[in-house]
Amino acid sequence: MSEVILYSVVTAVFVGISAGYLGSLMVLEKMALVGDALSHVALPGLAIGIIFNFDPLIGAFAFLFISAIVIWHLQRVTKISFEALVGAMFTFALATGILLMGDDLEALEEALFGDITQVTAMHVGAAVIISIGAILLTRVLYKKVVLAMISEDLAISKGINVAKTNLLYLFLVSLVVAIGIQIVGTLLVGFLVIVPAIAARNLSTNMHRYVMLSAVFGLAAAVSGVLLASYFGQPPGPVVVFTGITIFAVTVLVNWRKKYTT
Amino acid sequence: MVDANGYILKVSNIGVNLQNQTLLDHVSFSVKKGTTMAILGPNGAGKTVLLRTLLNLLPHTGSIEWTEKVKIGYVPQYVTVSDVPMSVKEFLSIGKGNYIEALDSVRLTDKSILNKRLGVLSGGQLRRVLIAWALTDRPNVLLLDEPTTGVDMDSEEPIYLMLNDIKKTQKITILLITHNIHIVQEYADDLLALNKCVTYCGPSSEIGKPNIQKQIYGETVCVETQKGE
Known part of the structure; x- marks a missing residue:
């Protein structure tokens, strides 16, 4: 196995697990499209990195962080739903990113669909540390977010600061999305946050199973997608989407079979 | 001290205004330890707002004084x-x-x-x-916002019987919102009737009296019916 593929697979393992784990909460919160749209917000950051010749991932991190704060603040002030705000923000960011990239179509394609040949040892290290950190912190937040979802009043009455918890969670999703961009690109990274979770829901009657399955499906989709992409010489993003959708389709069939045989 | 006279809660003159609307106005009442207080009122009277205010979830004027070491359980x-x-x-x-x-x-x-x-x-x-x-x-206090929401009528009474037992065995004070006068009479010691302000506060047994009903629901309205109906 070449060094590039090894780096990509290791990154895919951690991105897959963390995106699946964090995504399980995103889907429950009915914020699935928020995770998807957030990923597009990284595009102007990537573009600025390419234009000014620094690591585009740093630009992506910066843009995601700023967007998370702006969206969170606007939601609190205007009471408009997260999805609507992120929808507005992501189209604006996508337009800005495309304009900034100008006619550099190759860089635009890499940013949109991922490029495993660009993954370095530093990126792998960042993916491992960020994934582990994001999973551990989300583990602490998990019950609080779920309780707030069941009833915000109930959560606040238990002393949970729901607004701060949501902001921290958005930050963590931004981090995972940023490291996922390397593998699947800005256009498709949202997929890794949504599809493993909805596949896991098809087979879960309790939270523990749901969260674990979501992480496992994220891992399976990301790793098999990266390996198949390198084998067939395709961009990894679309292949990861295909492997993930296959997993989802299997869970739909299993669920359907269970319903009609019991 | 709130509990010097056996009270667990004293509410003095609280008011809640949100988005230029008065949701509660000059509400004052007290709750004795180990009792059940029913909160009654029409839709939009501020019953849920009152419970949320007692939980300190809403900005308000006036004072809410709980006894020391109070522990509140809440069911929305x-x-x-x-x-x-x-x-x-x-x-x-x-x-x-x-x-x-x-x-x-x-x-x-x-x-x-x-x-x-x-x-x-x-x-x-x-x-x-x-x-x-x-x-x-x-x-030591339970705040229950319509505890039988989504429950069929036959199952309502057993829930109130159960709450009554919990109150007695665990010495818990209960504040509950209800629309059911029968529940107020059977299971509550005191009644707080609200319509943004307090329209009645006193023993729940009084709710059967016409003058108290008039106080809570306004003037009696008679309708004409044909003989034999």
Whole structure:
């Protein structure tokens, strides 16, 4: 196995697990499209990195962080739903990113669909540390977010600061999305946050199973997608989407079979 | 001290204004330890607003004085559980206390319910689980916002009987919102009738008196009916 593929697979393992784990909460919160749209917000950051010749991932991190704060603040002030705000923000960011990239179509394609040949040892290290950190912190937040979802009043009455918890969670999703961009690109990274979770829901009657399955499906989709992409010489993003959708389709069939045989 | 005369809560002149609308106006009342106070009033009277204000969830004027070391258990009227793949056991584990004991208190003795998803419970089971959740932290006050929401009529009374037992055995003070006069008469010691301001505050047994009903519901309106109807 070449060094590039090894780096990509290791990154895919951690991105897959963390995106699946964090995504399980995103889907429950009915914020699935928020995770998807957030990923597009990284595009102007990537573009600025390419234009000014620094690591585009740093630009992506910066843009995601700023967007998370702006969206969170606007939601609190205007009471408009997260999805609507992120929808507005992501189209604006996508337009800005495309304009900034100008006619550099190759860089635009890499940013949109991922490029495993660009993954370095530093990126792998960042993916491992960020994934582990994001999973551990989300583990602490998990019950609080779920309780707030069941009833915000109930959560606040238990002393949970729901607004701060949501902001921290958005930050963590931004981090995972940023490291996922390397593998699947800005256009498709949202997929890794949504599809493993909805596949896991098809087979879960309790939270523990749901969260674990979501992480496992994220891992399976990301790793098999990266390996198949390198084998067939395709961009990894679309292949990861295909492997993930296959997993989802299997869970739909299993669920359907269970319903009609019991 | 609030509890010097056996009171667990004293509310003085509270007002709540949100978005230029008065939701509560000059509301004052007291609640004695170990009693049940029913809160009654038409839709939009501010009943839920009052409970949320008592939990310090809303900005308000006036003062709310709880006794020292008060521990409040709260059951909201609406919860979102249908989309959550969470078992009863996982939900109850979010609390810190002994959930088996709490389940016994709400008379859910068949422990197979622990592995059921919250979303598949009947209305009555869900209400009991929510009350059990509120009990896991061993509160000394329960605030219940229409505790029989989503429960069929036959199952309502057993829930109030159960709450009455919890009040007696665990010495808990209960404040509950209801629309049912029968429940007020049978299970509450005191009644607070609201219509943004307090329209009645006193013993619940008085609710049968025409002058008190007039005070709560306004002037009696008579309708003409044909003979034999």
